[in-house]
Amino acid sequence: MKSELKSIDSCSVPALGLGTWKLRGKECEETVRKAIDLGYRHIDTAIFYDNEEEVGKAIKDHSREELFVTTKVWKDKLHYEDFKRSAEGSLKRMDTDYIDLLLIHWPNPEIPL
Template identity: 50%
Template sequence: MTQTVNLPGGSTIPLVGFGTWQLRSKAAYESVRTALEIGYRHLDTATIYRNEEEIGRAVKDSDLDREQVFITTKLRPQDAGKARRALESSLRELDTDYVDLWLIHWPTGRDELVSTWEELLAAKDERLIRNAGVSNYSPAEIDLLTEATGQQPAINQIPWSPAQHDPALLEEHRRRGVVVEGYSGLKNTDLNDPVITEIALRLGVTPAQVVLRWHLEHDIVILPRSSRRENIAANFGVTNFDLTPEDVAAIDNLT
């Protein structure tokens, strides 16, 4: 059973997604096919990754119904003035009529913050996207968008790891009804830290699995990426065990 978290508006997003940054061409296609075979139902890409075509083809070839796969892509800030054209390009590359989530990849210039957000909301009204969100935004920037339009982003995708754990920032998002999606959780973590390795040994899992599971204990959406089948499977397996509250607290304190 895929674990999900609720988004504003009534839809849900799988807590475990498959990240595709730096996966290109054949590697992107084959990795996504493998992820879907293993059970992933959430794929994360972006215009800047230049792999939307391969991801779209992998979904088509998987024999899964489009509705079964949650697809995210992202708008480059430099495309802010031509957001609709950029979205249409992404939809063609992905070979789909809609994406489940469209994010602004990082903040535009201040003069374009609201107008770009309005473009995403317009696309949602036209049902070209199911949910609109942002990436690498501060709570203040989120507030600016919400105050100007009356609609907050569904998600903010930001770097998150034990070393970057910020309970106050997490609470800022929760208070606004914005889901946190964490990226680079493994890249920014010392997997040889004794706290992590002791938990991994006791549970019979890998240190990487412990860190990913820690994210889920905080209801943070994760996007692990790999081109190796065994790692793709191991990353998806983090839904098969739990951390104790004491484990979570110990990892929280690694900051």
């Protein structure tokens, strides 16, 4: 298995990632730390998962450049200002300077893209 995938513009994404849905509190923090120790480099979270702070604590002890962090914006936050506030909130909760991949968690048919 390839360890990473390359996009057309040569952006690298780790092929294997840890999803953190349903992980909360210490369990989330410890699971993310253990996954990184085992070699995971892609960590997937979302504001909807209510664990961005725990993910932030877990990744804090590692070089941010070695990790690929994905989070998501919820479907009712797709207007420009809401989207921006949501992304900024995720940055603050994870105490990180950047997010590698920011996804729309669920489409909202009432808001055109």
